[in-house]
Amino acid sequence: MSTRARVDPATEAWSLALEIVFSEKPPRVPAVAAEFDLSPMALKLLYKLEPGAAEPMSALAGTLFCDASNVTGIVDRLEARELIERRDDPRDRRVKLIALTDDGVVVRERIRERLHEPPEQIAALSSDDKRTLRDVLRRAVDCC
Amino acid sequence: MSTRARVDPATEAWSLALEIVFSEKPPRVPAVAAEFDLSPMALKLLYKLEPGAAEPMSALAGTLFCDASNVTGIVDRLEARELIERRDDPRDRRVKLIALTDDGVVVRERIRERLHEPPEQIAALSSDDKRTLRDVLRRAVDCC
DNA sequence: CACGATGCTTGATTGCGTCAACTATTTATT
DNA sequence: AATAAATAGTTGACGCAATCAAGCATCGTG
Numbered sequence: 001m002s003t004r005a006r007v008d009p010a011t012e013a014w015s016l017a018l019e020i021v022f023s024e025k026p027p028r029v030p031a032v033a034a035e036f037d038l039s040p041m042a043l044k045l046l047y048k049l050e051p052g053a054a055e056p057m058s059a060l061a062g063t064l065f066c067d068a069s070n071v072t073g074i075v076d077r078l079e080a081r082e083l084i085e086r087r088d089d090p091r092d093r094r095v096k097l098i099a100l101t102d103d104g105v106v107v108r109e110r111i112r113e114r115l116h117e118p119p120e121q122i123a124a125l126s127s128d129d130k131r132t133l134r135d136v137l138r139r140a141v142d143c144c
Numbered sequence: 145m146s147t148r149a150r151v152d153p154a155t156e157a158w159s160l161a162l163e164i165v166f167s168e169k170p171p172r173v174p175a176v177a178a179e180f181d182l183s184p185m186a187l188k189l190l191y192k193l194e195p196g197a198a199e200p201m202s203a204l205a206g207t208l209f210c211d212a213s214n215v216t217g218i219v220d221r222l223e224a225r226e227l228i229e230r231r232d233d234p235r236d237r238r239v240k241l242i243a244l245t246d247d248g249v250v251v252r253e254r255i256r257e258r259l260h261e262p263p264e265q266i267a268a269l270s271s272d273d274k275r276t277l278r279d280v281l282r283r284a285v286d287c288c
Numbered sequence: 289c290a291c292g293a294t295g296c297t298t299g300a301t302t303g304c305g306t307c308a309a310c311t312a313t314t315t316a317t318t
Numbered sequence: 319a320a321t322a323a324a325t326a327g328t329t330g331a332c333g334c335a336a337t338c339a340a341g342c343a344t345c346g347t348g
Contacts, residue, residue, distance in 0.1 A: 009277070011260055011262055012282075013315085014266055019285055020280070029271065047166070057295075061171075065170045069296080070335080070336055092294095115162060125283065126286055134156050136277050138162060211306060212325080212328090214306075218304095236326080290348090292346090294343100294345070295344080299341100301335085301337085302338100303337100305334085307329085314326095
């Protein structure tokens with residue numbers, strides 16, 4: 001007997017997406033991080049931090065879902081490479097606001113381009129399927 | 145001027161998929177690894193190793209895309225927990241064949257169930273969209 | 289003003305991944 | 319058949335980055 005009919009479509013869809021992600025060799029995120037000589041966490045920080053924004057380190061710890069003490073080290077290294085900078089928050093002198101430098105904006109954009117390159121299985125889809133996939137995922141992201 | 149029209153659908157689709165993945169807090173893979181008290185690499189090994197299969201460690205190094213010496217440590221820890229076992233290859237005495245134990249098969253299945261749980265944005269899609277997404281991804285996986 | 293809470297940093301520890309060297313075995317060369 | 323080259327896996331040294339506990343400075347509240 002086949003089990004396929006029992007699996008709900010969302011679960012199967014996600015399993016297939018995972019299969020695509022895990023079939024990438026080398027694995028994308030650490031590979032791109034290595035290209036830019038960054039740790040995966042530093043990569044994620046640059047990925048998430050928006051140009052023009054200035055976020056307290058505690059907020060970054062939230063988005064990276066890691067310890068605040070960890071953020072200190074990541075920010076140290078990124079600041080040493082002048083990709084981000086610490087600014088004082090005039091409203092609370094305990095807070096350091098983290099913002100991208102001009103170099104950081106450029107590097108962030110290159111990182112995003114590399115990460116956003118679709119894997120071959122997606123790139124090989126028909127034009128119709130690509131558009132369909134995009135539209136469904138737009139609804140997924142916009143909706144929540 | 146909008147840039148949206150310039151971006152090809154596959155790239156945008158993949159960007160949206162990444163946004164879904166990176167918005168998960170805590171990040172799925174390390175979180176599930178922690179649940180099972182495994183390193184992310186050990187998790188991936190169990191995820192990839194199929195019940196009934198017996199693969200040489202060099203093959204595992206290939207699928208994990210890491211150094212062979214790294215596989216030794218990962219296999220050591222998994223073997224100590226009796227989730228996998230080393231077997232001798234009768235055809236080549238240098239080779240150790242790695243296979244899941246009965247416990248390993250069970251744990252692997254639980255890991256896969258946890259990883260395959262769709263994130264909320266996917267789970268919140270309409271039934272039609274879920275099926276559409278599944279069908280497109282099936283074609284992506286089957287085709288390559 | 290005193291107290292607890294918050295934001296960030298520091299230092300110690302740990303663990304995982306990488307590299308280079310080594311042993312054992314197999315395959316290729318002559 | 320003998321030797322050399324290649325391969326599979328292990329070991330040990332090293333480094334980086336994440337975690338935890340503690341500490342300092344600052345803020346808010348009663």
